[in-house]
Amino acid sequence: MAKLFINERNKKGHINPELYGHFAEHLGRCIYEGLYVGENSDIPNVNGMRKDVVEALKEMQIPVLRWPGGCFADEYHWRDGIGPKEERKKMINTHWGGVVEDNSFGTHEFFELCEQLGCKTYVNGNVGSGTVQEMSEWVEYITFDGVSPMADLRKKNGHEKPWKIDYFGVGNENWGCGGNMTPEYYANLYRRYQTYVRQYSADKPVKKICGGANSDEYYWTEKVMDTCFAMPQPPAAHGYMDGLSLHYYVFPGTWEKKGSATQFDENDWYNTLKKAVFMKELVERHGAIMDQYDPKKQIGMIVDEWGCWFDVEPGTNPGFLYQQNTMRDALVAGVTLNIFNKHCDRVKMACIAQMVNVLQSVILTEGPKMILTPTYHVFHMYKHHQDADLVESFLEGNKMTGAADDCQVPFLDESVSVDKEGYVNVTLTNLSVNEDAPVEMTFAELIPAQITAAILQGEAHAYNTFEEPEKVKEEKFDAYEVKDGKIIFTAPAGSVISFRIR
Ligand code: AHR
Numbered sequence: 001m002a003k004l005f006i007n008e009r010n011k012k013g014h015i016n017p018e019l020y021g022h023f024a025e026h027l028g029r030c031i032y033e034g035l036y037v038g039e040n041s042d043i044p045n046v047n048g049m050r051k052d053v054v055e056a057l058k059e060m061q062i063p064v065l066r067w068p069g070g071c072f073a074d075e076y077h078w079r080d081g082i083g084p085k086e087e088r089k090k091m092i093n094t095h096w097g098g099v100v101e102d103n104s105f106g107t108h109e110f111f112e113l114c115e116q117l118g119c120k121t122y123v124n125g126n127v128g129s130g131t132v133q134e135m136s137e138w139v140e141y142i143t144f145d146g147v148s149p150m151a152d153l154r155k156k157n158g159h160e161k162p163w164k165i166d167y168f169g170v171g172n173e174n175w176g177c178g179g180n181m182t183p184e185y186y187a188n189l190y191r192r193y194q195t196y197v198r199q200y201s202a203d204k205p206v207k208k209i210c211g212g213a214n215s216d217e218y219y220w221t222e223k224v225m226d227t228c229f230a231m232p233q234p235p236a237a238h239g240y241m242d243g244l245s246l247h248y249y250v251f252p253g254t255w256e257k258k259g260s261a262t263q264f265d266e267n268d269w270y271n272t273l274k275k276a277v278f279m280k281e282l283v284e285r286h287g288a289i290m291d292q293y294d295p296k297k298q299i300g301m302i303v304d305e306w307g308c309w310f311d312v313e314p315g316t317n318p319g320f321l322y323q324q325n326t327m328r329d330a331l332v333a334g335v336t337l338n339i340f341n342k343h344c345d346r347v348k349m350a351c352i353a354q355m356v357n358v359l360q361s362v363i364l365t366e367g368p369k370m371i372l373t374p375t376y377h378v379f380h381m382y383k384h385h386q387d388a389d390l391v392e393s394f395l396e397g398n399k400m401t402g403a404a405d406d407c408q409v410p411f412l413d414e415s416v417s418v419d420k421e422g423y424v425n426v427t428l429t430n431l432s433v434n435e436d437a438p439v440e441m442t443f444a445e446l447i448p449a450q451i452t453a454a455i456l457q458g459e460a461h462a463y464n465t466f467e468e469p470e471k472v473k474e475e476k477f478d479a480y481e482v483k484d485g486k487i488i489f490t491a492p493a494g495s496v497i498s499f500r501i502r
Contacts, residue, residue: 003396007444010392017063017386018349019340025070027096028320034356052370061383064120071177074128081106097319111163120166127171128179136196144200169209187227207242229293243302249309250275261310261323270407276332287346300348307360326463330374334429334496341415377474381498384425388417426499430491441487450502453477457495
């Protein structure tokens with residue numbers, strides 16, 4: 001029996017709601033069809049945004065949305081996406097599938113969407129192929145509340161009042177699709193570009209995100225921190241940035257042949273989860289480099305692209321990155337979110353890639369139909385961690401039996417928080433593909449009186465389809481007993497469980 005010890009009195013840090021963030025790029029059917037169908041669509045919409053999708057995302061409590069890319073961001077020229085729609089430029093989305101981008105979803109539509117979702121905004125600017133002036137004027141267009149050429153243009157386009165940019169990304173993957181730069185070159189460009197990301201409103205500061213590393217390329221973090229942090233007179237206590245990004249994708253195979261989203265064997269299962277668990281090492285090692293410059297942890301680590309990246313579904317456009325989502329994805333989400341919670345002192349935001357119809361999505365659509373993926377249910381089950389305090393927890397006797405013990409994946413994995421209403425929120429994953437885990441949960445002081453719990457379980461390959469949309473879904477979990485203040489239950493193989501206890 002594994003023992004889960006929880007010291008609910010020992011608070012370890014605050015879990016920023018933005019750890020549960022999302023990413024939507026002009027890629028495949030994410031924006032168009034997935035989120036935005038236009039005002040004239042037969043699909044029920046409010047100002048062009050799909051009602052079903054917006055409602056589901058609100059129910060999941062989406063805290064922040066990153067847009068417009070991704071690689072698309074460093075080719076995006078924001079002026080193409082404002083003004084009367086019929087006059088907006090049509091162009092080819094060279095990066096993703098070579099399809100026509102008609103720019104009908106632009107700045108106004110993004111802020112409309114975030115207003116409907118009630119979430120924070122994360123706009124990613126163009127360093128790779130854009131100018132300092134273009135970036136600077138975009139921020140002026142969006143946030144300036146006064147007389148200026150850009151504010152006047154916004155008003156002429158129908159939006160009198162400025163919007164709020166919560167986070168602004170200065171470029172994306174500038175080591176790759178964002179310009180193939182060296183870290184030294186990018187870091188100097190970052191210093192320059194971010195200078196003109198003006199703060200037009202003292203009470204609505206724009207947090208600036210510097211483009212960070214890919215996976216374990218620690219030299220990037222080192223060089224960028226060195227150039228952007230160590231300086232004689234920093235403009236702020238934390239230098240030129242509020243956050244430094246990190247991108248990391250999980251796949252069992254190679255970059256060229258990543259593996260199928262739905263057809264996999266036991267080996268692929270553990271390989272995928274082992275790679276997901278590697279996020280812990282990434283966060284700790286990049287974090288250790290950041291600590292050398294920023295020991296007070298004023299700069300957030302922003303994991304603004306993460307998730308499973310498999311081969312596209314057979315028969316779909318290879319440039320659209322459309323993939324299915326099984327219980328394996330649910331486990332990757334569960335374990336990764338537990339890692340973020342447990343490193344909430346440094347990780348301040350994370351955005352799963354991507355929100356709808358692309359990579360590890362929470363929602364898939366087909367015409368007017370919409371399904372929630374297993375990953376959606378994990379985000380829903382974990383939502384009470386948002387804005388709560390992480391508390392101490394550890395597992396004892398956490399070992400799989402037999403050959404699986406060699407798989408370098410923990411048996412169980414957990415994180416625990418206490419929220420503002422005083423509930424202890426426990427999220428737990430059983431990463432074994434075939435072994436159930438008996439668990440005894442103990443608290444420092446709490447005598448459990450009120451318990452609600454949910455479970456997501458299913459055969460490892462189980463997923464939802466438009467024909468069978470509820471094959472995998474969150475269900476009430478009541479197969480536990482309370483004995484001497486302990487909660488005793490069995491976590492089925494390959495399951496995610498959440499408890500809310502008071
Ligand atoms: O999420 C898909 C792509 O992955 C993004 O556009 C890019 O930033 C990353 O390489």
